[in-house]
Amino acid sequence: MNPEAEKVFNAGAARANAAYAGQRRNVTINPITRLEGHGKIDIFLDGKGDVERAYLQVPELRGFEVFSLGRPAEDMPQITSRICGVCPTAHHMAATKALDSLYQVEPTSAGKKIRELVYNAFTLEDHALHVFVLGGPDFIVGPEAPPELRNIVGVIGKVGLEAGKKVISMRRRVREITSYFGGKVVHPVLGLPGGVSKALKAEDLPKFKELATAGVEFAEWTLGVFKSIVLGNPEYVKMITSDAYTHKTCYMGTVDANNNVNFYDGVTRVVDCNGKEVCKFTAKQYRDFIAEHTEPWSYMKFTFLKDRGWNGFAEGPESSIYSVGPLARLNAADGMATPKAQAAYEEFYNTLGGKPVHHTLANHWARVIEMIYAAERIEQLVNDPEITSPDVRRIPTALPTEGMGIVEAPRGTLFHHYQTDVNGLITMANMVVATGNNAARIAMSIDRAAKGLIKGGHVTEGLLNKVEMAFRAYDPCLGCATHTLPGHMPLRARIYNQSREIVQELVQD
Amino acid sequence: MRSVLCYGYGNPGRQDDGLGVALVEQLETWAMAEKIPGLTFDSNYQLNAEDALAIAGHDLVIFADATGEGADAFAFRRLVPHATIAFSTHAMAPESVLALCAELYGKQPPTWLLTIRGSAWEPNGALPAAAQANLAAAVVFLKEWLRRPPAAV
Structure with missing residues (x-):
């Protein structure tokens, strides 16, 4: 994003944030009933009825990290697999690999x-x-x-x-x-x-x-x-x-020794929006390469590339935002390790104009x-x-101290990091989940889709679905295994006019 | 002999959210001890598409879940098929599973949903006393029901 565009973007963001604060009573996430509550998209229109900013808000709950404190480390694969009923195996495996590292085995x-x-x-x-x-x-x-x-x-x-x-x-x-x-x-x-x-x-x-x-x-x-x-x-x-x-952002994924996609093991590779390798790191080095940023309008933490610093929701060669998940893994790798997948990989890039695909x-x-x-x-x-x-x-025979494990969850890179005392009881647990890694780009996708699709204040159910599609493509997993009684998470979209009054509300139950 | 599937869903790592799973585990222990024939037990974090195949293979189905609503310890109701939209999470409503079963396999086994009242949803804590009492009441009810399901079923 060029400096002038960034200035305009930031000014818009500041106004939207102020509007958000001013309308807090209207937009605060409802009390969480069965934990997940609901996702919510707030769309702020300008005087012409075009989109100024759109925000996705979800409750993010990290209670498992706190709960883990004082627990035996060997229980972590069981404890953490219950973070998410959608990808229990991903948490189970990341935790197991962190235990390998912890016990140096x-x-x-x-x-x-x-x-x-x-x-x-x-x-x-x-x-x-x-x-x-x-x-x-x-x-x-x-x-x-x-x-x-x-x-x-x-x-x-x-x-x-x-x-x-x-x-x-x-x-x-x-x-x-x-x-x-x-x-x-x-x-x-x-x-x-x-x-x-x-x-x-x-x-x-x-x-x-x-x-x-x-x-x-x-x-x-x-x-x-x-x-x-x-x-x-x-x-x-x-x-x-x-x-x-x-969006032209960076991409992250785990690769094997030949830079081919691997879900279970390897090193984490990041490429920039031109496909050039930015860094490669092992599980033990993850904190040297990624950091988290917070925004006043979201409970989510937005990860970014530490070396580049937080540059806002910006695209282009200097962007510090990265994406994870299927597209990111393919972009971050040089190929697939199996023949039929490799043929499909080549067809994918040939059809969509080469690497990386944005x-x-x-x-x-x-x-x-x-x-x-x-x-x-x-x-x-x-x-x-x-x-x-x-x-x-x-x-294992070594005394535990600190361990990190990374796997590629279906929806993206998943980090587990534990520290223990000499008895193997957890003193620190940190988990960076795939949807957290994607949070910044998801926010950009919601905003971009809303801006591209909603014009002149005209919002229909079909348009809302197209905004949601930007979100669903990441296969996000927003909360935990807990389900709401109907078995799904409703989405509520509210559209505010220039005076920050709600002019339309759409709910997808 | 009728084949009955008891399927509990929810997250045992989230206190009362695991009430449905806990119910099924208690019933399974009971059925083995009492040698009750024809019962099959299953559990998962949530329902999904392949559960349509699971229920298609049974004559009668009981889903068990936790709920944060209602004044009673538990509620028990017959389900009718209904395909709903799932937004972003990876679960299906029991009515949707039933609808999918009807669509794919041409079967609609009589299906009930037992919901047990819960109120605590923190990570990995123990079941509070209130939830345990509600669970016990639901277990007593369902044991009796399974011994003598309504004749019309």
């Missing part, structure tokens, strides 16, 4: 492979959920479709009953891998410092191989569905590549490419002779 090779197997299974089923259930309605059913059709039933109406059955059956089958090793999802028992709690029995291997093959076929079929319905529709492609959904809605396509990688990696792992080795854990 290198997991056995078979133990690592089982972890990676489970982790890729989790990513595959989680991505499938987003493609078909959460983000799918936006593209497969269509953003202009009536609200009553923008759900999984609407998706099935579009792709067909048999396809719907295939999606559900595959998600359920892939979950069997997680259950086999980890037991019930609400009581996971997989990760231990130095390895895992259960080996894969040779007699059970055939069903895993069969499932792996089916997983690859399913992921490839999903790509076919995406290409046919989404990429085959010029209107969708136009929307994906439109300015309303585009279109937020391209996250959906990137997610499908990652499904292929996850499935292929599962197939590789179940065909690895070492996968049935009983040597799944190395017992």
Whole structure:
């Protein structure tokens, strides 16, 4: 952002912040009932009815970090997996890796492979959920479709009953891998410092191989569905590549030794908006590279690249804002480690004009490419002779002090950091979750989409959905596992005129 | 013999939010001890699309969840299918699961929702006494109901 534009932007932000403070009674988040409460978008219009600023507000609760204090470190994989019912496996695995670091123990090779197997299974089923259930309605059913059709039933109406059955059956089958090793999802028992709690029995291997093959076929079929319905529709492609959904920021993701995408292990790599490597760091170094910024209008903490300092919600080569998640991982890597995913990766960049891709809605396509990688990696792992080795854990012997663990949650990079006393009791816990890493760019996306789509004070339900789409593409997970009774989080959007009076309120229950 | 699925959902790491899961765990222990046939138990943080497949395989379904609303210790009601929009979270309403089951598998097993009143939702704390009392009342009710489900079902 050039200095003049930044000045105008900041002046607008200051006015909006002042308006926010002046209308606090109207815009304060309601009392949190079942914890998550609701998400809220506040849209401030100027005198012409165009958008001056749009804000997304959500309650962010970090009680688990406080609760962890004084607890035995080895309980952290169980405690933290309950932070989020959407990605319990991501927290479980990040915590387990932090325990490896804390107890200074290198997991056995078979133990690592089982972890990676489970982790890729989790990513595959989680991505499938987003493609078909959460983000799918936006593209497969269509953003202009009536609200009553923008759900999984609407998706099935579009792709067909048999396809719907295939999606559900595959998600359920892939979950069997997680259950086999980890037991019930609400009581996971997989990760231990130095390895895992259960080996894969040779007699059970055939069903895993069969499932792996089916997983690859399913992921490839999903790509076919995406290409046919989404990429085959010029209107969708136009929307994906439109300015309303585009930001030039940095991108973060975990890569292996060849700079290929890896969900479970490697080093964290950041590239700038031109695709040039900015830094690479290990879990132990994360605090040297990222920091957090707060704004008066949000409970969320906005992470940014520490070396660059907080430069505001700015884009371009000097931006300190980075994104995580499927698109960011692909942008931050040089490729995919498996052949079919690599072919899909190349097609992605060839189609969208080369690296990096800055279109937020391209996250959906990137997610499908990652499904292929996850499935292929599962197939590789179940065909690895070492996968049935009983040597799944190395017992730690060192005294605990401090440990950090990083994994790529489906929605982005996840950091766990613990310190303990000599008895292994937690004295400090810090977790930087994917949605926190994406918070600044999500805020920019909401603002940009609102500005691009709402003109002259004209706001319709369809427009609101398009603003939400900017948000949903990140597959954000805003609170914790706690669900509201209806089973979802309602969204409330309020539009304020120049006098800061509410002129319209839209609620999506 | 009818096949009955008891499915509790919620987060046991959030005090009363785990009441549905706790109920199912207690019932499972009871069913094993009393050798009650035909019962299947499951639990998760929340419901999702694949649960449509799970309920399609049963003759009768009971979902159990916590609630922050209502004056009674628990409430029990029959569900009707209804597809709703899910915004941003990764869960489905039980009515939506039922609707999906009907859409995909042509089945609508009689389904009830048991909600247990809770009031504390802090991370990983123990179940407060009030929630334990509500849970106990719900368990007593459901044991009796499962022994003699309504004839019309």
